[in-house]
Amino acid sequence: MIRQSGLGLEFQVEIERRCDCGCGEDGLLVVFEGPDTDxxxxxxxxxxxxxxxxxxxxLRLPASRRRVLSFDVGSLRAEREQRLYCEAAVAMNLVESTGRMYSFAPMVRRDRHILIHQLEDHGLHAESVGVGWHRHVVVYPSTGLAYGGVGSSPPAESSSGLSSGTSPSLGLT
Incomplete structure (x- = not known):
């Protein structure tokens, strides 16, 4: 498909041992290079x-297994994943130290998925909320005091669809 497209692209397919997608399986990594990567x-x-x-x-991969397939240009997505892991660490510290929920800026599905797995691997509850381009990850403390106290209601959303504590996006997706 790529070779027939006429684009100036070369690619290499690699087996990613125990990929970082949170599934514990080996993954397929396709890395593109060439003048048309932009x-x-x-x-x-x-x-x-x-x-x-x-x-x-x-490849007829069911939705539950599609995360084992990853396309990258150079190492941009890999670098993005590292930044997401850093963002997750900051959010974990904030949530655990304050006992309050934390909302990330809106992001694409793959990034939300990476964050949720990373946060849940560390014992926090995280979920994707919102609609369309406003969909984002919310992290709740492990103490169950997600909204600042037992019995209190969730914070009102702003006009942008995000709660307080929203982090700025890192940009690259």
Whole structure:
């Protein structure tokens, strides 16, 4: 498919031993290089994400296993995952030290999935909330005092759809 596209792209397929997607399985990593990689990264990596989705469909991967397939340009997604792990660590510290929930800025599904797995691996409850481009991850403390106290109601959402404690986005997706 890539070779027939006419794009100036080369790719290498690697087995990612026990990939960092939170599933504990080996993964397939497809790394692209070449003069047209900027096209893959344009518009928040829409083409790269679409190629990954089409490839997963062609391989007939069920939705529950699609996270084992990862497309990258150079090492940009790998670097993004490292930044997400750092963001998760900051959020974990804030939630545990304050006992209050924490909301991340809106992000793409893959990034939300990485964050949720990372946070849950450390004993915190995290979930994806919101609709469309406003979908984001909310982290709750392990003490059960998610909204600041037992019996209190969740904080009102702002006009942007986010609660207090929202972090700025890191940009690269």
């Amino acid at each position: 096209l893959l990264l344009a518009n928040r990596s829409e083409l790269l994400t679409a190629l990954e989705h089409v490839t997963a469909a062609m």
